[in-house]
Amino acid sequence: MASPRVTFVGSFVQDLTFLCAEFPRPGETVVGRFATGPGGKGSNQAVAAARAGGRVAFIGAVGNDAFGRGAREFHVAEGIDCRLAIKADLPTGTAGIIVNAHAQNEIIVALNANDSLAPEDINAHADVLRDSMVMVSQLEANLAAQAHAMRLAGQAKATVILNPAPMRPDFDPALLADVHILIPNETEFCTLTRLLPSSRDAVAADFDERQLASLNDAELHTLCRQFGVETVIVTLGARGCLVSRTEGHAFIATMLGIKAVDTTGAGDAFVGAFAAALAEYGSDAVEKAARFANAGAALSVTRAGTAPAMPRRAEIEALLESRS
Ligand code: RIB
Numbered sequence: 001m002a003s004p005r006v007t008f009v010g011s012f013v014q015d016l017t018f019l020c021a022e023f024p025r026p027g028e029t030v031v032g033r034f035a036t037g038p039g040g041k042g043s044n045q046a047v048a049a050a051r052a053g054g055r056v057a058f059i060g061a062v063g064n065d066a067f068g069r070g071a072r073e074f075h076v077a078e079g080i081d082c083r084l085a086i087k088a089d090l091p092t093g094t095a096g097i098i099v100n101a102h103a104q105n106e107i108i109v110a111l112n113a114n115d116s117l118a119p120e121d122i123n124a125h126a127d128v129l130r131d132s133m134v135m136v137s138q139l140e141a142n143l144a145a146q147a148h149a150m151r152l153a154g155q156a157k158a159t160v161i162l163n164p165a166p167m168r169p170d171f172d173p174a175l176l177a178d179v180h181i182l183i184p185n186e187t188e189f190c191t192l193t194r195l196l197p198s199s200r201d202a203v204a205a206d207f208d209e210r211q212l213a214s215l216n217d218a219e220l221h222t223l224c225r226q227f228g229v230e231t232v233i234v235t236l237g238a239r240g241c242l243v244s245r246t247e248g249h250a251f252i253a254t255m256l257g258i259k260a261v262d263t264t265g266a267g268d269a270f271v272g273a274f275a276a277a278l279a280e281y282g283s284d285a286v287e288k289a290a291r292f293a294n295a296g297a298a299l300s301v302t303r304a305g306t307a308p309a310m311p312r313r314a315e316i317e318a319l320l321e322s323r324s
Contacts, residue, residue, distance in 0.1 A: 004133035004279040006049050007057040007158075008272075009122065009149040010042020011114040011140035012084070013093035014067040015306055017264070021101045032098075038074045039095055039306040040114070041138040041165055044265050048272025049136075050078050052296060053313040054279060057081035057128045059149065060141060061117040067092035068113070074307070083128060085121040087113040093140075103260040103301065109166065114141040119148040130156040134279045136271060138163045139171060150178045159283050163271045167191045181231040181286070183274070185267055186212055189234050192227065199226040217242055221249035231286055235270055235297075237263075243290050250287050255298040255323060265306030270297040273316065295319045 020032035038047075046058040058080050062068030068086065075082035095109040122129070122145055129135060135153030137146045137160070154160050162179040164171065167188045173195050176182065184192060186209045193199045194207055202223060204211070212220070224232035224244035232244045238260075240253040273296030277289035299311035299319060 004055065005057060005128070005131050006054045006134045006136065006275045006279045007059065007128055007132040007153070008042050008046040008049070008136045008275075009059045009141070009146055010045070010136075010138045011040035011093055011111065012038070012043040012060045012062055012068075012071045013040030013095045013109055013114070013140070014070070015039030015095050015097055017097040017099060017305070019099050019304070023098055023100050023104075023106060035305065037305050037308050038071060039097075039265070040093055041140045041163065041268055043071065043075070044268035044307045044310065045136060045138070045163070045272035045275070046075070046080050047078050047307040048269045048296060048300070048310040049276040050080050051310045051312045052273040052276040052292070052316060054276030056276070057083060057125075057132070059083045059122060059125050059128065061085040061087050061113045061121060063090045063092040063113045064088045065092055067094070081128065083125045085117060085124070087116045090116055097264055099262050099264060099304070103263050105262070105264040107264070109140065111140065117142040117145040119145050121145060122149045122152065126152055129153045129158065132156070132158045134159045134161065134275050136161040136163065136275050138165050139168050140166060143168070143170060143172075147175050147178070150175070154178050154180075159278065161271070161275055163267065164188045164192060165267060171195075176227060176229055179229050181233065182227060182229045183233045183235065183271055185235045186237060193223055196226060198228065199223065202226060217249060217251045220244070224249070233274070233286075233290055235267055241270070241290060241294060243287055245286065252287070252290055252294050255295060255319065258298045258302060260301040262304045262309065263301045265309060266297045266301050268306065269300035269310055270294065272310065273297070292316060292320065
């Protein structure tokens with residue numbers, strides 16, 4: 001029997017990455033190195049899930065250009081069922097990424113064709129959504145199309161995961177009503193908390209990452225419960241993640257002894273591996289899937305690049321085994 005399908009609806013972006021010792025200051029020029037490769041949060045997550053052993057489909061939009069053709073070739077080589085709408089009058093999405101010697105990054109993404117992904121493009125592949133056990137969305141493509149896809153997937157009884165990245169000013173919190181599992185990072189968590197009417201009394205108006213870091217697990221769990229979403233997994237960078245569910249919470253620590261060279265796409269590695277594991281283990285095995293995802297994210301930061309840095313299932317299992 002074929003394994004359950006996991007469908008990602010979101011962005012493909014060509015990453016244009018510059019590596020340097022320190023980020024340039026405003027007005028400064030520094031000498032560095034350049035690399036380009038496939039990226040985009042939706043596509044990175046799909047690659048992470050496929051390499052983690054998932055049966056993966058990707059729905060997105062690209063331009064009629066070399067980057068768009070490269071996207072299709074890359075997905076086919078990764079074994080992904082690639083459903084790309086071609087937006088002939090628009091370029092494929094691109095991102096300018098700077099990575100410094102401390103493995104930190106700064107990113108500007110030009111959505112381009114991703115922003116023209118339309119609800120009709122989603123309808124054209126509704127069969128894939130109907131056949132999915134898990135559906136994953138981010139906020140890096142057209143928001144109306146992504147909201148439509150989440151609604152369709154939910155109606156088809158798929159588990160709907162939202163990674164609210166990048167957080168955008170036009171994000172409508174009402175979208176959370178269609179989400180079963182929300183996976184924000186620290187910054188996205190703070191923005192969402194400030195946005196939600198239900199959280200306003202619980203935190204200061206300037207609630208930020210520094211204040212979040214001072215919370216204990218129980219306090220963070222209490223804030224997660226304000227979202228009205230069954231499961232919230234807050235990824236906490238080098239610390240690990242907190243899994244908050246209606247019935248309780250668990251903290252999963254980052255794996256120690258991992259040498260990070262590039263943290264770009266670590267969140268995507270987590271979300272992709274999590275979705276693949278959840279489809280395989282079953283929707284009740286959230287914590288087990290989060291441990292698997294934690295190991296996937298740890299491995300991804302040991303390599304440069306985004307999609308090409310995603311680890312394969314055997315590596316994730318070996319890491320988990322070595323730490324058990
Ligand atoms: O999450 C990392 C990704 O964000 C990069 O691949 C870049 O394309 C941006 O979309």
